Amino acid sequence: MANQCPISSQFVVFIIITYFMFILGELIRPLPRPLPNDILSLHIATRLRTDPNSIKLASSDYGNLVQENSIAVLYPSSIDDIVTLIKFANNCSTPLISISARGHGHSVRGQAMARDGVVVDMGALSENGIGIRVSSNRNPSSGYYYADVVSWTDYLYLTVGGTLSNAGISGQSFLHGPQISNVLELDVVTGKGDFITCSKNMNSELFLAVLGGLGQFGIITRARIILQKAPTRAKWVRLLYSDFSIFTRDQEHLISTNIPSYVEGSLITHMSPPNNWRSSFYSPSHYSKITSLLKSNNGHLYSIEVVKYYDDQSADTIDEELQSLLKDLGFNPGFIFKKDVALIDFLGRVGNIDNQNSEGQLETHPWLNLFVPKSRILDFNAGVFLDIIARHNQTSGPILFYPFNRNKWDDRMSAVIPDEDIFYTLGLLHSSRPDQSGNFDKLNNEIIEFCEKAGIKIKQYLPHYKSKKDWMKHYGPKWNTFQETKTKYDPKMILSPGQRIFNSVDSSDI
Template identity: 60%
Template sequence: MSIIGKSSSPWTISLPHELLTLDTTDRLRVDTKSIELASRDFGKIVQEYPLAVLHPSSANDIATLVNFSYNSHVPFSISARGRGHSVRGQALAKNGVVVVEMTCLTSYSEESGIRVFRNPNEIGFSYADVGGGQFWIDVLVATLEHGLAPVSWTDYLYLTVGGTLSNAGISGQSFRYGPQISNVHEMDVVTGKGELVTCSKYTNPDLFYAVLGGLGQFGIITRARIALDKAPNRVKWMRMLYHDFSSFTRDQEHLISIHGLDYVEGSLIMHQSPPNNWRSSFFSLSDQSKINSLVSKHGLIYCLEVVKYYDDLTMNTVDEELRMLIKGLSFLRSFIFVKDESFIDFLNRVRNGERQLEAQGLWDVPHPWLNLFVPKSGIMDFNAGVFIDIIQKQNKTTGPVLVYPLNKNK
């Protein structure tokens, strides 16, 4: 791995000379491998080469770099990169600048680790101080050792804490707890001036709310204090099928208006997007055959997915509680499917699909992806214009199409 100032890389030619005088010089990389890795993201649609890549050993390294750029007569832009899970180059350093590799922080100081604080007396007041470069899967494992866990997730856990908090962090729990950004008590942030600032809803609140969901444009998250709650042991995971969209979305809206479920999501099933896909191998072979026959008849099927958590104290009552929660729903009666999974296996379900595609050489491909918020008043038009007229009739999509119902007040 090349160190800046000792490399023959052509990228060093355009680096500001003063950059070589900083204490972070030996942690700047300009070798071809580092530059190439930092020039692509998950989407593999946009490619932008940085001049160098910072592998920070502490939050102060990041602050030093940002402060230098802010005060330089030739400032350069800086992008914080976790897993690079953006799709249109948002995690890249456009026009050739320095990319900060946040995952490097996990190898160094205690401030970048995972520290769990359990309050034995007050439920809901436990928390974890987590470095911005930590993966959510590691946060889950560390907190489960204390019988605790964060309450809001993304479907994929091999993303960094700072990365998802810079976006929102949405999954099937968001209807109840809000996205991940609604479950943060406090953060340490490197501002655009290179200042390392602690912020919360009470201290520097403008910075706090700007950074959460700010797409990395208002600061770089180096530590976050994440709210924790008691963790369940297992989950009851249920899927129900619909051929009528109005019934499907009405049932989704009903389920997130009542108390009792911990996860609600929806998805589309079509010929080009089969019952089992890379995100989840939920259905058995016999179930898949049965569902495919339904798809052949209707062309497009809507899948409602719900989960209820349970532990040793509720294991004898969870089935009856779930039956009562779905009572009166309008799903197709012979198309209801139930699985029992451990809590961690359910949350980490997408990882298995990723590994299978990697083994088949099918993962390292372009991943176009689009997230939209659609108001309740427009959801029927969206179904007619997008799900039916574009996705079903034009038959062009092969990836998963997900529908998360959300409560506006969350």
């Protein structure tokens, strides 16, 4: 009987060659550097894992764009384990071991990885009883209630070190500032292995450097954060706009009143629809109505999300307060959508996305996060929203765009923001198949190049650069202080190599 699918001899040869090329590639692939013998005599040796599962977990992050293998993962049972590891790294012979702290791995460009180094799994501390401690009394020096834990961002499944090492932003940052502006005290293990408690009044240089410092000066092991008594419910409103100028005018008005609890703006397109993984807010009937407006407005709309928290004491007046807040806004008539939800439901609207993917397939997240000065947002809208993003026309995730007040930030901290009283954050939260990530990288690069050519002085949030020159440009006047502080607290450049600040691929170019 004749074969239904005959296999050609050329195809067989191709398969054989491919197989042997794969084997050859595996044979010549560099083996991971072994652990130094001296480390095996330390008390932390039993908590250093080199098994494939541990190494694999530490070699990837939420972005799924970068893979860097460490030689081991430390699962600390105490802060002393971290101190021991860092002191060993300072005293070990060449080649030096680099160290990176990893929380939930929510970086997108390998920032929490340590190629041929050791990754410290910070989650192990909570498993060993070092967790949240909430004060039942007011702090006598500040008058605030506090907790030894981080305050919330839009996404709750994050750890203290990662958010405070960047800044920690959300739709309530206009009111309270970023997370780094709400820290009373830190415990930090420096790059020399010193355990230091610091605050604005005690070891303040380290305190200010670590906040927004991208993990360069020390590993945060405890953060004391200001708390407020939580209300019980939230009035949750979304407003739609066709006009960008009115959209931004209304956002700036809202954050100037200090009345809302939360304000975030976003862009809606056919490729970035009203409902997304951050929140399925709209009902099917609302969705149909919005889609119709989207078609009549050249495929783009703007949305403001306004939330006002309340409890039993303010329940009788909340509707009147909200109506007064929204009465003079210029949203499209008839396009106001409201919900009344328990506060916990609003805070938890973004579920645990770590466990989600597209139809069981691996997703990549080539995100771009920028800070844009208010003085150039009209140019930004014309060049980025109405041109670049529209022209690329790629299926994307949420596109956020909302303002902050500069006076809620402390410029002495390491975090970098535009030098204007009001600035906006852009969040392009792309999700894609691995073979599509390059297309989004092109989109991101085109946006950055447009801003550079147009003279729009953007700053990257969650920054990613490949050269020290770019890092110097990013920090601007802060660079010398940043570099001097690195030399003081991490002189051997051990910490956070995945940020590629002091070990970038072309660091020799300066």
